[in-house]
Amino acid sequence: MAAGSLPELELSFHKFAIHGDTKATGQDMTGKNFVKLCKDCKVIDGKNITSTDVDIVFTKVKAKSARVITYEEFKQALKELARKRFKNLGEDEALDAVYTLIAGKEPVLVGVTKAAKAGAVDRLTDSSKFTGSHRERFDESGKGRGRAGREDLVENTGFVAAYKGVGTYDEKVKGSK
Secondary structure (H helix, E strand, O other): OOOOHHHHHHHHHHHHHHOOOOOOOOOEEEHHHHHHHHHHOOOOOOOOOOHHHHHHHHHHHOOOOOOEEEHHHHHHHHHHHHHHHOOOOOHHHHHHHHHHHHOOOOOOOOOOOOOOOHHHHHHHOOHHHOOHHHHHHEOOOOOEOOHHHHOOOOOOOOOOOOOOOOOOHHHHHHHHO
């Protein structure tokens, strides 16, 4: 193994060890992060090595009751995986090849949520296109009416709900005399 890439390998170990965990110290790595490292660095190729193989090796090298592996256990796990990943190479060359895949790499952020496109948001929140009872939640300018738009506020006028002739009783009575 080239002496220059061992510090890079350790640096990659620390970067993946703290990935996604605010309390992680970088001294040990969880199984989830070990699988992520193997996927991101192309150790898992889908033919010779799968994520199941990586899980098995992780369980094999860690201490019985531990849930994490140290850097030394990490190197042991890579030795196990190197034999399977590069079957046609000798043990040392296979280990060098795996170290080369990992050295200097960082966790890849795939599928990070991005802000929604403004056009779609504008179209979906345009209150002028709302129909039915939803239309009543907004005034003419498109500003929300708050509670008045969401709830049926009770008016204690003595008339039935949705009665349009409120205040016309006196006119009708006066007009009939």
